[in-house]
Amino acid sequence: MIGPLEIGIGFALMLVLMFLGLHVATTMFAVAMLGAVMYLGKPALFAFGTQLWGATEDYVLLSIPLYILLGEILVRGGATDKMYHSLADWLNPLPGGLLHTNIGASALFSAVSGSSVATAATIATIALPTFKKRNYDQRMVLGSIAAGASLGNLIPPGIAFLVYGAMTNTSAGRLYAAGVIPGAIMTIIFMATIILIAWWKPALTGSSTREPQSPMNEKLARLKHLLAPLGVFLVVMGSIYTGWATVTESAALGVVCSLVVAALYGKLGVAMLHDSFRATARLTAMSMFILAIAFYLNFVLGLLGVTQSLAGVVKTLNVSPVQLLWVLAVFYLLLGIFFETLPMLVGTVPIVFPFVIAAGIDPVFFGVFMVLMCEISLISPPVGMTLYVIQGVRGEGTINEVFQGTVPFFISMIVMTGLLIHFPQMALWMPNLFFGK
Amino acid sequence: MPDNLFSRWMRRGVDALVLLSGWWMILLSLATCFEMVSRKLFQYSLQGIDEIGGYTLAVTSAIGFSYTLITRGHTRIDFLVSKLPVQGRAFMNTLAMVTLAALATFAVYRASSELSETIEFQSTATTPLQTPLWIPQSLWFTGYALFALIAVYLAAHAMYLLLRGRALELNKLYGPQTLEEEIESEAGDVLREAHLAQAPEGRA
Numbered sequence: 001m002i003g004p005l006e007i008g009i010g011f012a013l014m015l016v017l018m019f020l021g022l023h024v025a026t027t028m029f030a031v032a033m034l035g036a037v038m039y040l041g042k043p044a045l046f047a048f049g050t051q052l053w054g055a056t057e058d059y060v061l062l063s064i065p066l067y068i069l070l071g072e073i074l075v076r077g078g079a080t081d082k083m084y085h086s087l088a089d090w091l092n093p094l095p096g097g098l099l100h101t102n103i104g105a106s107a108l109f110s111a112v113s114g115s116s117v118a119t120a121a122t123i124a125t126i127a128l129p130t131f132k133k134r135n136y137d138q139r140m141v142l143g144s145i146a147a148g149a150s151l152g153n154l155i156p157p158g159i160a161f162l163v164y165g166a167m168t169n170t171s172a173g174r175l176y177a178a179g180v181i182p183g184a185i186m187t188i189i190f191m192a193t194i195i196l197i198a199w200w201k202p203a204l205t206g207s208s209t210r211e212p213q214s215p216m217n218e219k220l221a222r223l224k225h226l227l228a229p230l231g232v233f234l235v236v237m238g239s240i241y242t243g244w245a246t247v248t249e250s251a252a253l254g255v256v257c258s259l260v261v262a263a264l265y266g267k268l269g270v271a272m273l274h275d276s277f278r279a280t281a282r283l284t285a286m287s288m289f290i291l292a293i294a295f296y297l298n299f300v301l302g303l304l305g306v307t308q309s310l311a312g313v314v315k316t317l318n319v320s321p322v323q324l325l326w327v328l329a330v331f332y333l334l335l336g337i338f339f340e341t342l343p344m345l346v347g348t349v350p351i352v353f354p355f356v357i358a359a360g361i362d363p364v365f366f367g368v369f370m371v372l373m374c375e376i377s378l379i380s381p382p383v384g385m386t387l388y389v390i391q392g393v394r395g396e397g398t399i400n401e402v403f404q405g406t407v408p409f410f411i412s413m414i415v416m417t418g419l420l421i422h423f424p425q426m427a428l429w430m431p432n433l434f435f436g437k
Numbered sequence: 438m439p440d441n442l443f444s445r446w447m448r449r450g451v452d453a454l455v456l457l458s459g460w461w462m463i464l465l466s467l468a469t470c471f472e473m474v475s476r477k478l479f480q481y482s483l484q485g486i487d488e489i490g491g492y493t494l495a496v497t498s499a500i501g502f503s504y505t506l507i508t509r510g511h512t513r514i515d516f517l518v519s520k521l522p523v524q525g526r527a528f529m530n531t532l533a534m535v536t537l538a539a540l541a542t543f544a545v546y547r548a549s550s551e552l553s554e555t556i557e558f559q560s561t562a563t564t565p566l567q568t569p570l571w572i573p574q575s576l577w578f579t580g581y582a583l584f585a586l587i588a589v590y591l592a593a594h595a596m597y598l599l600l601r602g603r604a605l606e607l608n609k610l611y612g613p614q615t616l617e618e619e620i621e622s623e624a625g626d627v628l629r630e631a632h633l634a635q636a637p638e639g640r641a
Contacts, residue, residue: 029540048543248469255463293540343514
């Protein structure tokens with residue numbers, strides 16, 4: 001067993017190597033290798049091959065490429081623009097008008113799509129021209145798209161939950177159930193933020209623009225365009241919660257549904273499928289490469305007795321779960337400034353998870369907490385891929401306007417973090433209901 | 438990748454493998470749905486889809502590693518690197534490529550010994566299918582071998598450029614993707630499609 005000091009040095013070394021710009025997977029392997037060579041010897045080092053095969057030969061994790069594929073097909077095969085306008089029919093009467101549609105459309109779309117980058121790009125492409133003729137403050141428009149796109153991981157099915165579940169041996173079904181209520185609350189808080197701003201500073205939210213209302217029969221007719229993403233979502237999640245399908249089976253079902261949707265909209269074709277395959281391969285390999293190496297790191301850390309060592313530290317520190325969670329929240333807020341979702345999740349969970357468990361925090365609850373931290377990292381400048389994507393689609397003005405636009409939503413997310421920490425039941429109620437305690 | 442015959446062949450080969458993996462996943466999804474329905478309605482279960490699914494992930498992600506390497510997608514934190522002067526960036530980019538190649542080489546070395554043990558002991562899966570494990574593992578190993586081959590080639594090319602002092606070219610080929618490049622490779626076709634769809638509306 002190694003002491004907390006060595007663990008701290010190893011962790012710090014990994015972060016330094018990451019900041020030097022080496023590949024994230026390389027830095028994790030370097031630390032694992034160092035631990036294996038210094039304390040364990042050749043067998044632990046040479047177990048690398050067996051670990052690589054074991055980590056990736058996994059039916060549950062197959063859901064990762066399948067969910068990505070389903071999202072990629074839907075992005076290319078659905079009628080995102082029609083969906084956006086149908087959603088606008090219903091959300092426009094709220095104070096803040098079309099801004100709510102940005103949140104709603106991004107949330108709905110990113111819930112079924114595994115890539116927040118693709119979501120941000122798609123919604124921004126549709127939303128930005130729509131706002132051109134209207135009087136909204138640009139920053140609010142940009143911020144609401146970014147905030148909406150970041151919701152995708154919290155609302156199931158998201159990739160981050162699967163990755164967390166695989167690394168900590170937590171049931172993906174439970175995690176998905178746990179994400180539903182916090183995801184809904186987060187969406188409501190975003191919308192409430194827009195309404196508050198609409199009251200406080202009407203000029204920011206296009207108060208001078210009155211959105212024209214379509215007749216009810218037209219609105220109802222257009223509702224069918226919401227069916228595609230909603231239907232896929234309901235089939236995927238419904239089949240999991242009713243026990244009809246495992247997580248991977250539901251993902252396969254979702255892929256088939258997305259093919260049907262694409263066919264109904266007349267967009268199913270070989271070229272479009274090939275583009276989806278390429279995007280899926282890229283995102284899957286990015287995730288699986290880091291994940292496979294993380295499994296090896298986890299294996300080495302297990303042999304080194306890191307879990308017991310850190311549990312001992314927690315006992316001597318004598319912190320309450322709430323205190324520990326607040327410390328972690330600050331830590332992740334800082335890390336999130338520089339890190340994207342996946343490196344943050346995979347790079348820290350092997351060390352942080354033993355701490356959390358020793359402090360008596362529920363692993364399912366902590367999964368929701370972690371994913372919320374990842375969401376925040378997605379919209380915290382200056383490193384947040386979705387922000388740059390939105391700016392890229394916009395093609396005018398400066399990135400600073402996007403940064404400013406995210407500020408109110410960033411604050412909402414911190415409020416959400418506080419709510420989650422003090423009311424853990426919001427995450428735990430659903431999984432306990434569906435799967436028992 | 439440098440622009441030469443070897444690179445073009447590699448690109449084409451890896452792309453073909455990626456498309457093959459995609460079609461395989463569509464097939465697997467259809468088979469999974471078929472299995473679910475027949476299990477629920479006719480109490481008849483196809484054995485082994487889950488097992489094949491597991492092999493699928495191992496093999497397709499090994500193939501994907503090469504594709505992501507060629508399209509420069511493997512994750513790096515470029516926050517500090519992007520602030521360095523050209524020469525410093527060139528050095529860090531080379532270091533990143535060389536260490537990645539070292540990791541890939543070690544991985545393929547350990548994967549080869551995993552495979553040769555499987556062949557030596559004629560291991561089979563402890564499942565109803567009793568799959569001889571050398572079949573999925575050889576495909577998996579091939580994926581890693583391809584990944585290591587390309588990684589070593591790219592690292593060598595990066596070192597060559599560094600020694601010749603061609604820092605700009607090096608950073609362009611082996612630096613983290615610029616924003617435009619990353620958007621293009623993750624959502625380029627979606628954006629073009631969306632712009633096309635928007636065009637008629639915009640004129641109206």
